[in-house]
Amino acid sequence: MENTNTITTTKQKRVFSGLKPTGQLTIGNYIGAIKNMIELQKDNDCFYSVVDMHSITIDIEPAILRKNSLDMLALFLACGINPDKSTVFIQSHVKEHAELTWILNCHTMMGEARRMIQFREKSKENKQNVNVGLFDYPVLMAADILLYQADLVPIGKDQKQHLELARNLATRFNNKYSPTFTVPDGVFNKTGAKVFSLLEPKSKMGKTGDNPNGIVFLLDNKDDIMRKFKKCVTDSETEIKAKTTKPGISNLLTIYSQFKNVTIKEAEKEFAGFSYADFKLSAGECVADFLGKIQKEYKRIINDKAYLESIMKTGAEKARLSAYRTLDKVKKKIGFIV
Ligand code: TYM
Numbered sequence: 001m002e003n004t005n006t007i008t009t010t011k012q013k014r015v016f017s018g019l020k021p022t023g024q025l026t027i028g029n030y031i032g033a034i035k036n037m038i039e040l041q042k043d044n045d046c047f048y049s050v051v052d053m054h055s056i057t058i059d060i061e062p063a064i065l066r067k068n069s070l071d072m073l074a075l076f077l078a079c080g081i082n083p084d085k086s087t088v089f090i091q092s093h094v095k096e097h098a099e100l101t102w103i104l105n106c107h108t109m110m111g112e113a114r115r116m117i118q119f120r121e122k123s124k125e126n127k128q129n130v131n132v133g134l135f136d137y138p139v140l141m142a143a144d145i146l147l148y149q150a151d152l153v154p155i156g157k158d159q160k161q162h163l164e165l166a167r168n169l170a171t172r173f174n175n176k177y178s179p180t181f182t183v184p185d186g187v188f189n190k191t192g193a194k195v196f197s198l199l200e201p202k203s204k205m206g207k208t209g210d211n212p213n214g215i216v217f218l219l220d221n222k223d224d225i226m227r228k229f230k231k232c233v234t235d236s237e238t239e240i241k242a243k244t245t246k247p248g249i250s251n252l253l254t255i256y257s258q259f260k261n262v263t264i265k266e267a268e269k270e271f272a273g274f275s276y277a278d279f280k281l282s283a284g285e286c287v288a289d290f291l292g293k294i295q296k297e298y299k300r301i302i303n304d305k306a307y308l309e310s311i312m313k314t315g316a317e318k319a320r321l322s323a324y325r326t327l328d329k330v331k332k333k334i335g336f337i338v
Helices: 027-040 062-079 096-105 110-114 117-125 132-147 157-176 222-230 247-260 264-270 276-302 305-334
Strands: 014-019 045-050 087-090 152-154 185-189
Touching: 014 027, 014 132, 027 045, 027 062, 027 152, 027 185, 027 247, 045 062, 045 305, 062 087, 062 276, 062 305, 087 305, 096 132, 096 305, 110 132, 110 157, 117 132, 117 157, 132 157, 132 305, 157 185, 222 276, 247 264, 247 276, 276 305
Parallel strands: 014 045, 014 152, 045 087, 152 185
Antiparallel strands: none
16 A cells, blocks of 8 residues: 555554664654654554564663663654554563564464565674574564554555565464454555665665764754755756656655655756755755754653653553454464463
């Protein structure tokens, strides 16, 4: 399923998505996932999680993980995820994720897990710490989605292969026992399913490991944002047009159009005749203004520890109820005495 800005669904669907608090959130996360998460909550029953269990597949300082998790929760809310409409929770508060992962592990073939591109990439980046968790990560992600019987999963393009595994596992389990899991569909942003680094416009804008000057973080201040946009890599031409031969300009047009809520064509028209330098400034200004409002809200929320605590508590209670229901069914089907 693809969308631009409006998603129309006939009946309320179950939605699940998660973001891992390995590093700070970026505009790639915002455009690729969070925008659709916000849009979908209008008409659907959504579960949104800070998936901290995924973060320990790489080495991470406990204090940093704790800070990132709280920051992410506050940023979810600051971006517009409404805890009165959606269930917002921390993954490790719901033990069913780990339990279902074990059961799904026993239905996942080594060969199919080995084919996961992200595992191969991450194990190359992290040669000293290729742990079993890193290998098993996509199965945990499948458990996240299947526990909540999600119909829809808003994600960026880099998660497509993992979602495919979740779909395969659901179908395999349903065929082996009897219908148990909903087979989920991905929801992708039509133009922004993959946002690229400002410095290497053919590589994904990541959270960690890459050159931070190519990444715009949601909590970057205006000076840093403007500096990053000014230094953004483009090409030797002059035309502001999205083309495969112009990855830098195409990426900037994507970013601008997503923050301005206009189409690429409209953005091209608006900047016809502009110099690259002026376009970079306008794109930077637009992003900085947008993020400035989110940051103001974030500052208010992150300082209200009692509020964050109450969101986490309520979210975990609601999530547990749903997760327990699925896990109980699964356990009965595979022959566990429950
Ligand atoms: P994570 O934490 O790396 O990224 C969170 C979400 O942001 C999207 N994304 C991007 N989209 C467009 N352009 C980019 N440059 C970009 N970078 C990241 C990701 O596709 C993702 O949707 N395994 C997941 C987290 C996860 C999850 C889940 C997601 C765990 N369980 C269940 C959905 C459902 C991950 O590492 O995303």
